[in-house]
Amino acid sequence: MKKIFTLLLLAAVIGSCSSDDDAAPPAERTGDLTGNWQVASYLINGDTTIEVFDEVTVQEFSGIGADFNSYNLIFSESPNNYNASGTYIFTLTTTQDGETFVQGSQVNISQNGTWTRNNNRVTIEESTETYDIVINLLTDTRLEFTRQISEQTVNPNNSTTITTTAVEEFICFRFN
Incomplete structure (x- = not known):
C-alpha cells in the first residue's frame, strides 16, 4: 500500500509540472499610440x-x-499633445469598519497636456500634474493601461496625515 501511495504521489507531482512552452506570449505593446481612443x-x-x-x-x-x-x-504627434474629454457615470464603493x-x-473630464513615451511607459504632463501610465496592451485597435496613484497630505496643525494608494485600469478602443 505504501508503494502504491508513493507512486501515485510521484505521478501527481510529475504531472503537475509544466513546460515554459505553454506560457502565454507577452502582450503586444508596440502599436501606435497616436490617434483617437474611446x-x-x-x-x-x-x-x-x-x-x-x-x-x-x-x-x-x-x-x-x-x-x-x-x-x-x-494622442497627437509633432507636437506630442494629449487631450482627454467627455463624461461618464462613476460608482464608488467605500468600506470602513x-x-x-x-x-x-x-464625471466631466477636460484635461490637456503633453506626452512622451519610453517603451511601455507614457509620461503625461498637465499644467498642475505629471504622472506615468503603463501600457499593458497596445494593438491597432485596442489600448489597455494602468496608472499607480500614491498621494499623501500632511497637516501639522492638527497632526493629520492622509495617504491614498490606488491602481486605475483603462481599456480603450481606437476610433476615427
Missing part, C-alpha cells in the same frame, strides 16, 4: 489611511465607470 472600461481600487493623533482609520474603495459614450483620449457605502455621480 474609453470603454475604467476601474479603480485602493485605500485611504487617515491618521489623526496616532489613531489610524483605513477606508478601502473601488470604483467603476459606465456610459462612456463621449469619454475620449487623443465593516460598513459599505455606495455613491454614484457623473
Whole structure:
C-alpha cells in the first residue's frame, strides 16, 4: 500500500509540472499610440489611511465607470499633445469598519497636456500634474493601461496625515 501511495504521489507531482512552452506570449505593446481612443472600461481600487493623533482609520474603495459614450483620449504627434474629454457615470464603493457605502455621480473630464513615451511607459504632463501610465496592451485597435496613484497630505496643525494608494485600469478602443 505504501508503494502504491508513493507512486501515485510521484505521478501527481510529475504531472503537475509544466513546460515554459505553454506560457502565454507577452502582450503586444508596440502599436501606435497616436490617434483617437474611446474609453470603454475604467476601474479603480485602493485605500485611504487617515491618521489623526496616532489613531489610524483605513477606508478601502473601488470604483467603476459606465456610459462612456463621449469619454475620449487623443494622442497627437509633432507636437506630442494629449487631450482627454467627455463624461461618464462613476460608482464608488467605500468600506470602513465593516460598513459599505455606495455613491454614484457623473464625471466631466477636460484635461490637456503633453506626452512622451519610453517603451511601455507614457509620461503625461498637465499644467498642475505629471504622472506615468503603463501600457499593458497596445494593438491597432485596442489600448489597455494602468496608472499607480500614491498621494499623501500632511497637516501639522492638527497632526493629520492622509495617504491614498490606488491602481486605475483603462481599456480603450481606437476610433476615427
